[in-house]
Amino acid sequence: MISPQTVDDALDALSDTPVHRLLAGGTDEMVKLNHGAQLRQFETVISLSRIPELSMWTLDTAGRQITIGAAVSWSQLTEAPFVEHVPVLAQAARTVGSPQIRNAGTIGGNVATASPAGDGLCALVALDAMATVRSTRGTRRVRVAELTTGPKRTNLEPDELIVSLDVPLTHGFQGYTKVGVRNAMVISLAGVALVVDDDRQSVSFALGSVGPTILRSPAAETVAANVLFGGTHLGDAMSQLAAAIRKTARPIDDHRSTAAYRRHAVGVLATRLIERALISRGASQ
Amino acid sequence: MTDLQLPPRQRDVLGTSPTRPDAPAKVSGAFAFSSDLTADGAVWGATLRSPHPHARIVALDVSGALAIDGVRAVITAADVPGRNAYGLIESDQPVFADGIVRFVGEPVAAVAAADPTTCQRALDAIVVTYDVLPPLLDPEAAIDPGTASIHPHGNVVRHQRIVTGDPSVVGDVVVEGEYEIGMQDQAFLGLEAALAIPDPDGSGVELHVATQWLHEDRQQIAACLGLPEASVRLVLGGVGGAFGGREDISLQVHACLLALRVGRPVRMHYSRTESFLGHVHRHPARIWMRHHADRHGTLVNIEARFVFDGGAYASTSSAVLINAVTHTQGPYRCPNAVVDGYAVRTNHLPCGAMRGFGVVQACFAHESQMDRLAAACGIDPLDIRRRNAMVTGDVLITGQPVTSVAPVLRCIDETEALPLPTQPVGGDDHPFGRPGGAGLTSDAGNIVRGIGYAVSIKNLMYSEGFDDFSTARCTVDDGQVALKYATAEVGQGFVTIAEQIARSILGLDEVSSETIDTTVGSAGSTSASRQTWMSGGAVEGACRAVRDRLLSDIASERGVEPGRLEVHDCDVVDVVDGWRQPVREAVRGRSFSEEFIHRHRPTVRLNDLGQGECHTAFAFAAHRAVVDVDVDLGLVKVVQIATAQDIGRALNPMSVIGQIEGGVAQGLGLAVMEEIVQVDGVIRNPSFTDYLLPTIADMPPVEIAMIEEYEPESPLGAKGVGEPPTISSTPAIVAAIRDAISQAYPMARPLTRVPVRPHDIVDAISNSR
Numbered sequence A: 001m002i003s004p005q006t007v008d009d010a011l012d013a014l015s016d017t018p019v020h021r022l023l024a025g026g027t028d029e030m031v032k033l034n035h036g037a038q039l040r041q042f043e044t045v046i047s048l049s050r051i052p053e054l055s056m057w058t059l060d061t062a063g064r065q066i067t068i069g070a071a072v073s074w075s076q077l078t079e080a081p082f083v084e085h086v087p088v089l090a091q092a093a094r095t096v097g098s099p100q101i102r103n104a105g106t107i108g109g110n111v112a113t114a115s116p117a118g119d120g121l122c123a124l125v126a127l128d129a130m131a132t133v134r135s136t137r138g139t140r141r142v143r144v145a146e147l148t149t150g151p152k153r154t155n156l157e158p159d160e161l162i163v164s165l166d167v168p169l170t171h172g173f174q175g176y177t178k179v180g181v182r183n184a185m186v187i188s189l190a191g192v193a194l195v196v197d198d199d200r201q202s203v204s205f206a207l208g209s210v211g212p213t214i215l216r217s218p219a220a221e222t223v224a225a226n227v228l229f230g231g232t233h234l235g236d237a238m239s240q241l242a243a244a245i246r247k248t249a250r251p252i253d254d255h256r257s258t259a260a261y262r263r264h265a266v267g268v269l270a271t272r273l274i275e276r277a278l279i280s281r282g283a284s285q
Numbered sequence B: 001m002t003d004l005q006l007p008p009r010q011r012d013v014l015g016t017s018p019t020r021p022d023a024p025a026k027v028s029g030a031f032a033f034s035s036d037l038t039a040d041g042a043v044w045g046a047t048l049r050s051p052h053p054h055a056r057i058v059a060l061d062v063s064g065a066l067a068i069d070g071v072r073a074v075i076t077a078a079d080v081p082g083r084n085a086y087g088l089i090e091s092d093q094p095v096f097a098d099g100i101v102r103f104v105g106e107p108v109a110a111v112a113a114a115d116p117t118t119c120q121r122a123l124d125a126i127v128v129t130y131d132v133l134p135p136l137l138d139p140e141a142a143i144d145p146g147t148a149s150i151h152p153h154g155n156v157v158r159h160q161r162i163v164t165g166d167p168s169v170v171g172d173v174v175v176e177g178e179y180e181i182g183m184q185d186q187a188f189l190g191l192e193a194a195l196a197i198p199d200p201d202g203s204g205v206e207l208h209v210a211t212q213w214l215h216e217d218r219q220q221i222a223a224c225l226g227l228p229e230a231s232v233r234l235v236l237g238g239v240g241g242a243f244g245g246r247e248d249i250s251l252q253v254h255a256c257l258l259a260l261r262v263g264r265p266v267r268m269h270y271s272r273t274e275s276f277l278g279h280v281h282r283h284p285a286r287i288w289m290r291h292h293a294d295r296h297g298t299l300v301n302i303e304a305r306f307v308f309d310g311g312a313y314a315s316t317s318s319a320v321l322i323n324a325v326t327h328t329q330g331p332y333r334c335p336n337a338v339v340d341g342y343a344v345r346t347n348h349l350p351c352g353a354m355r356g357f358g359v360v361q362a363c364f365a366h367e368s369q370m371d372r373l374a375a376a377c378g379i380d381p382l383d384i385r386r387r388n389a390m391v392t393g394d395v396l397i398t399g400q401p402v403t404s405v406a407p408v409l410r411c412i413d414e415t416e417a418l419p420l421p422t423q424p425v426g427g428d429d430h431p432f433g434r435p436g437g438a439g440l441t442s443d444a445g446n447i448v449r450g451i452g453y454a455v456s457i458k459n460l461m462y463s464e465g466f467d468d469f470s471t472a473r474c475t476v477d478d479g480q481v482a483l484k485y486a487t488a489e490v491g492q493g494f495v496t497i498a499e500q501i502a503r504s505i506l507g508l509d510e511v512s513s514e515t516i517d518t519t520v521g522s523a524g525s526t527s528a529s530r531q532t533w534m535s536g537g538a539v540e541g542a543c544r545a546v547r548d549r550l551l552s553d554i555a556s557e558r559g560v561e562p563g564r565l566e567v568h569d570c571d572v573v574d575v576v577d578g579w580r581q582p583v584r585e586a587v588r589g590r591s592f593s594e595e596f597i598h599r600h601r602p603t604v605r606l607n608d609l610g611q612g613e614c615h616t617a618f619a620f621a622a623h624r625a626v627v628d629v630d631v632d633l634g635l636v637k638v639v640q641i642a643t644a645q646d647i648g649r650a651l652n653p654m655s656v657i658g659q660i661e662g663g664v665a666q667g668l669g670l671a672v673m674e675e676i677v678q679v680d681g682v683i684r685n686p687s688f689t690d691y692l693l694p695t696i697a698d699m700p701p702v703e704i705a706m707i708e709e710y711e712p713e714s715p716l717g718a719k720g721v722g723e724p725p726t727i728s729s730t731p732a733i734v735a736a737i738r739d740a741i742s743q744a745y746p747m748a749r750p751l752t753r754v755p756v757r758p759h760d761i762v763d764a765i766s767n768s769r
């Protein structure tokens, strides 16, 4: 087990140790280990917990973006002033696990785990977040949506580290909502993130737990933009919106729920978010 | 949760709520659970389990495991010296599979090695060649005599009919429904764990284990080990909950066999996943009922059919079935009935005891029916229950008169009278108060509030002719009282109660309990809501015997009739001349030791028509649930539970409240989330990631009315309180959900299964929008 203190040291360690296991908060990785995935012989555990630059977020007002270190915890994202900057991510962070999990678990770990039920991942995809990925071979910038390629699959190379996530600052409503079978500490059966950009008059919807990866719904985004910016009558649009969302969804049946329910639920969640956007706009006008 | 008004504390006697002796250690983390136990030179044990629900073992090669450095032993069916079978009622479950595996998780071999990692490598190195057989997964098929048996004892574990009165009676109003109950897990937090220490000469073994009944374990273990019972000693390891899931053998025999084989102490622990495979669960059931009533709603006949899926081995399935069918009517009078019940064997996980023991399933069905009947008769759901409520002296459909105190009407009335929640629909601002909780799922406009009621009857103690007894010894030596019993303290607080009993009877305050082990007679099982009544009765009897000896000694010294002397509070008092002396002084220099066995009155086995006084006593409870439902998403937040429970007498009010709140949480779990999911005989959610238990964000406040009507048949006037809270809370919650749904969608189909999953609600309204 090694605990590098800088990103460069971590990258060296990644390239020097052929058999390694990267550990941030450990809230996914330790579960895997407890469920039979044994440590391989000569495996080095590389901990990210001692690298200050990975554990903070910085605000770039001029560039209108926030850069979030990959090892920033959920708890950090639920505190002021982050909450005011990126509400969708703060709301997603609040839904994650329990206080203990939120203190340990990190946003980078959520991205690298690439679960279609990842709450932070869903918000990041709605935000069109960009990941900065580094190795001793160089640096690449990639959209979070493109980093995740399937359920629990990414195109990260073994020597690559997610260093940070860039999130744009926008004016407009943001919201995240999910369905789980209990009131806290639950994997989502369906989740929806909404980001409204009042300046660009655009809307983005990301859907969680209804496909192999987080899904965007361009058709629903168009309907929603027409409601919010084009004056489309709400009553007609809501069922159109739900239908477009449900058409995008590609859920499965499993032991947690049915495909039919998940498809139904994302439609309901998306319309509720638009209702909340309209209410918040009404309130601010 | 409930504010408890305690009288000013003086002595920790009956009726008070003293600090539990185990509380400081449990709160600080110092308490030794059985998984914390170790011994010098101990090695570890682990179990290899079947990945198939049904398969023939063609070959079993352990040589690879034995070749691993640090592996001390590998044992299989061939290494079981005694009977390779155990079971609580019939010995039908092998210690290790012998030729056939019958469920996913069935033990095939066990290893002992220096550490858990080496154990795991050894398990991985055992090569088992299986010939996979088609599994029997449909309980109805298991009833069919044409279906091939999956066990030499046959597929039907028990079939029981009950026929009483004239079952052909047809009511003015007839309602019928088919109900389904999912498989619930006990989910005790302290996982299975044991430490087995072999005798130096290998002639016997001492087992420290978390269990519910030391003597029953000992008997089964000794038979499997081929040893006399005297050579097997059991000591209770710290138990972290049980709820029925520790009644059966899990790792006991494996640990002992390994310890005797390697000649060293062996520690075994299950992981959470292994625990799901390694203990029995609550029976999933399908229940059909048809209720007949006159036009005023008075029951005239009940027809019912029960099918309980017992999984691969018998465990207590036959007793669970008897409990279910004999509680068909619920706490209501009914002159005519015809009931047919089956407990069957399938290649699912074995099922057995869990809090409520068959009555949970029956109650969900009969209470759902009572609501249907109320609707069909156009009567309020509470009024139909009042109209039919049984009283002491009423005769059950088994022909057994209810001799217990039966305050059913009071349970109903006092539940109704408890205050409703003040919280507005949709909760206050905290998201935990709304359906969907932290997920920020529901807004106030999406939420409908519903209210539902349910009432239950539950038998207490063992039934059907079982010789049910408990033993205790009380020793007073120079003012110090020591109690000895083998009663499994599983967290319910028996040790606390036992010491309160001794203080109350003896007038002495320095009371302690000795190690809980098999060096005293059996206490019976910590189950069936029985220990306060049974072991409490034994402790009371032993303490009375000691007190009587003390009083007769003093009487003869003072030259008075012993009948003149009594213990009042802390004094010996001569009720004739007023002489008094503190008990502490009176016992100085004296010592007494008395043992007492408490038995309840005998019961009989049901005959072929289901007739006979098969139960000992009964307790009653009513529950009211208030729920907020996000109908469009099928999400439920239970806002409040109110309950009035027939408890006889509150020997320790805090313990009663603890049992009620915990039982409600377990009933809530079954109502809306807890279910083991098996697909093609394979468990799909063997972890707390996917087997969801209620959290504090799901648990509502519980309003409690304790109904204290002294039970004359009970040694201390108290009834068991552990099971009733789990029984009618589930149907009350489901009734409340139905109420909420029907306000939004009057044509919705009624819910008929637990747990109620979000998609069940969405499906129920799908054609009624």
Ligand SMILES: Cc1cc2nc3c(=O)[nH]c(=O)nc-3n(C[C@H](O)[C@H](O)[C@H](O)COP(=O)(O)OP(=O)(O)OC[C@H]3O[C@@H](n4cnc5c(N)ncnc54)[C@H](O)[C@@H]3O)c2cc1C
Residues within 6 Å of the ligand: A021, A022, A023, A024, A025, A026, A027, A028, A029, A030, A031, A048, A070, A071, A095, A096, A097, A098, A101, A104, A105, A106, A107, A108, A109, A110, A111, A112, A113, A117, A118, A119, A120, A156, A160, A161, A162, A163, A185, A186, A187, A188
């Ligand atoms: C009880 C419980 C409840 C949970 N609830 C939720 C929930 O509600 N919602 C939810 O979305 N998740 C939930 N999770 C999952 C988990 O907490 C999150 O996915 C969390 O964000 C993972 O972060 P971590 O730092 O703990 O990751 P780790 O476990 O440390 O790592 C996870 C994976 O990511 C890799 N990794 C970590 N950091 C990087 C990096 N910077 N670059 C490249 N690879 C990296 C690791 O190598 C590993 O493969 C829960 C987990 C538990 C145990």
